[in-house]
Amino acid sequence: MPKVMIPTPLRQYTDKKDSVEVAGATVGEILGTLTTTYPDLKKNLYNDEGKLRSFVNVYVNDEDIRYLSKDKTEVGAGDTVTIVPSIAGGR
Amino acid sequence: MIRIGDDAWQVMVDHAEAVFPNECCGAMLGSSDGETKIVTVALPLENVHAGQQATRYELRPEDLLKAEKAARARGLDLIGIFHSHPDHDAYFSETDLKNSCPWYSFVVMSVKAGRYNHAKSFLPNMEQTEAPEEALELPATNRSA
Numbered sequence: 001m002p003k004v005m006i007p008t009p010l011r012q013y014t015d016k017k018d019s020v021e022v023a024g025a026t027v028g029e030i031l032g033t034l035t036t037t038y039p040d041l042k043k044n045l046y047n048d049e050g051k052l053r054s055f056v057n058v059y060v061n062d063e064d065i066r067y068l069s070k071d072k073t074e075v076g077a078g079d080t081v082t083i084v085p086s087i088a089g090g091r
Numbered sequence: 092m093i094r095i096g097d098d099a100w101q102v103m104v105d106h107a108e109a110v111f112p113n114e115c116c117g118a119m120l121g122s123s124d125g126e127t128k129i130v131t132v133a134l135p136l137e138n139v140h141a142g143q144q145a146t147r148y149e150l151r152p153e154d155l156l157k158a159e160k161a162a163r164a165r166g167l168d169l170i171g172i173f174h175s176h177p178d179h180d181a182y183f184s185e186t187d188l189k190n191s192c193p194w195y196s197f198v199v200m201s202v203k204a205g206r207y208n209h210a211k212s213f214l215p216n217m218e219q220t221e222a223p224e225e226a227l228e229l230p231a232t233n234r235s236a
């Protein structure tokens with residue numbers, strides 16, 4: 001099963017697990033199942049319109065899904081999905 | 092509240108001054124007892140903003156992943172992000188807010204004429220609409236102007 005890596009601040013919503021194995025063939029399916037299992041995770045990842053929040057990047061192995069097929073990006077059994085924050089700023 | 096340890100603070104000040112007149116950025120590693128966050132390690136990270144780095148910063152997601160791994164290797168957590176405002180005060184700008192992440196404390200350091208001046212910490216909300224100030228405790232011996 002694909003593995004999802006959870007960033008530290010979100011582990012309070014995943015029973016302290018740093019990675020969770022989730023069944024699914026695409027990023028959308030996997031994150032859907034993950035946030036159904038851990039509902040408190042959902043508001044951190046998705047906005048009210050059901051879109052990934054702008055500060056959430058998702059990687060499959062080492063590739064940003066924005067440059068693949070976004071939530072339709074296919075995920076194999078041995079792949080790792082990683083949630084990574086997006087941070088910038090200025091003055 | 093967030094407290095920054097001597098060694099971490101020295102690294103942050105040195106980095107902010109070294110990178111002046113550009114904005115510096117980096118990760119803060121430490122632990123939290125639920126109420127107080129204690130930063131024990133600061134990791135300078137590269138500002139990868141493609142334009143004018145005197146007014147903008149951007150972190151590479153891969154570097155944040157590395158910072159998280161570095162934290163775990165030390166038994167710590169990635170708890171905050173720091174950046175500097177060269178020749179400007181330490182406030183949370185509209186640009187900071189619109190590109191923030193609510194999972195971390197954001198420390199902003201004011202550097203004036205190349206020297207550290209003052210700093211503040213902020214806690215942006217999930218909707219990126221506001222970032223209340225968080226109490227920030229710095230080492231007593233800091234080189235504040």
Ligand SMILES: [Zn+2]
Nearest residue numbers: 089090091187
């Ligand atoms: Zn800023």
